Amino acid sequence: EDTELLDDEDTEPSKSVDVEIVNIWDKSQIYYPSRTDPETVELTYSDIKCLDPEVFLKSPVINFYIQYLRKSRPCDDLYIFNTYFYSKLEEALSRTGECGSQFSKLRRWWRSVDIFKTPYLLLPIHGQVHWSLVIIFMPAKEIKSGPRVFHLDSLGLHSSDKVFGVIESYLIEEWRHLQKDSSYDIPFSDTIWRHLSRNIHKEKIEGAPAAK
Structure with missing residues (x-):
């Protein structure tokens, strides 16, 4: 063969x-x-x-x-937004004269969540090939304090002042929306709720372990 x-x-x-x-x-x-x-x-x-x-x-x-x-x-005590939310929020809030309508369209992102009654909100931020994180803490009504916003940025590449401005505008826009509902059960004390913009505390945290 x-x-x-x-x-x-x-x-x-x-x-x-x-x-x-x-x-x-x-x-x-x-x-x-x-x-x-x-x-x-x-x-x-x-x-x-x-x-x-x-x-x-x-x-x-x-x-x-x-x-x-x-x-x-x-977990009912925690809500994590996906990584695209912050950039969409930033874009909506930057449109002069259209902020209200753009913000209404964004509401679908958290339609199942009352952000003021959720103890912890997490917002990942991506920019300049770097990640940072916003944590919003909503205190219980008896604590008599407003929301606390923390920006964790290990390398300090994202402007915390800019981030705080976006988050503060977000909370105030949602507060204005809820103000229209007279039956809404407010999550904070009356004084804190009426003057929410004065009671948003912000803190920048650097030096966390860096991650690519």
Whole structure:
């Protein structure tokens, strides 16, 4: 029986096939918790690669984890906005003369949450290939204090003054909206609620462990 000898070139896999497989992986999509969920998060393999050492974190991966926490560990005392919310909020509040209408459109982002009755609100901020975090603490009514806003920025690359301005405007716009509802059960003491803008306390925190 004749034996056919193959050249080395014949036994090596085609490089084009390897590239094609890599491209397929890069385009592969993962949906969490499911494709049909209205709050689904879409991930690709290339997004997941940002978890490799010395690579900058991407929004889809952080949003995946935020959604995972919401679904697997629901907590009425905490609400985490996704990574796109802050930039949308900043854009809406910057439109002179259109702030009210733009803000109304944004309300769908927290339609299931009363922000003034949720003890902790977390807002991730992304800019200049860097992440920082805003934590808003809403005290209980008996504490007789207004909201406390903390900006955690390990490298100090995001202007805390600008961030505080955006968050303060956000709280005041929502306060104005709720003022229209005479039946609303106010979450703070009457004095604090009536003069909310004077009772928003802000604090900048630097020096936290840096993360890419």
